[in-house]
Amino acid sequence: MPEGPSIVILKEELALFKGKKVIEATGYAKADLTRLKGKKITAIKSWGKHLLICFKTCTVRIHLLLFGTYRINERKASNPTLRLSFDKDELNFYTCAVKIIDEPPDEVYDWEVDLLSDQWNPDKVLKLLKKVPDMLLCDALLNQDIFAGAGNIIKNEVLFRTHLHPLSKVGKLPLKKKKELIQEARQYSFDFLEWKKAYVLKKHWLAHTRKTCPRCHIPFIKAYLGMTQRRSFFCNNCQILYE
DNA sequence: ATACATGTTGGAGC
């Protein structure tokens, strides 16, 4: 479900909830949900993989983690982590992390690193990358402070598209390659968004979960790499290792 | 039935 583009889709689906007043907030989330009662939604935003339901005095931050789901005006069989009830509508979130933030989102979030934000800034990302020369690319692409919204699929696809080996070190890339990586992370995020909306995301995967390289037709390597030991699919032949 | 996955965190243990 939830890499950044999926959260953008969710945000768009919730747009019509702006201005609606919460009649009741329930669920097993540990946050103090009672304080949401009677509050009116002022905006629905997203930052990376965070969905933000904004009120005048606080913001509900929802992270769907690995297997979070949601329903709009429907219920699943299990109890929701968070249910927001409105006059006529209902929002249900399951298996997710919910936190209420008191600070205004602009104070907490750097929109310039959100891959899907209008304010995304490649120069800022380049500066951040220059600070972590020893970081492996497979870790850098999953780092939400640098590439907010990128997840494991985006990681694998971007590295394949840019012909970069996941174990390459950030600081060893030529500048041109670094810029290419940054641009491709942005571009693939939008491709992901469009394909996901059209329910054709999977068939466009070139590397993620694939067994052979579509370029040179030799078997892909599947390995659990980097600090997070997440699945990497890559071609030893056409993805260059900078070390 | 079992393993595994589009992710993050909080707390235990050192």
Added chain:
DNA sequence: GGCTCCAACATGTA
């Protein structure tokens, strides 16, 4: 106090 590790998350699918 800080670092690392790992369980937990009312799951869904192969």
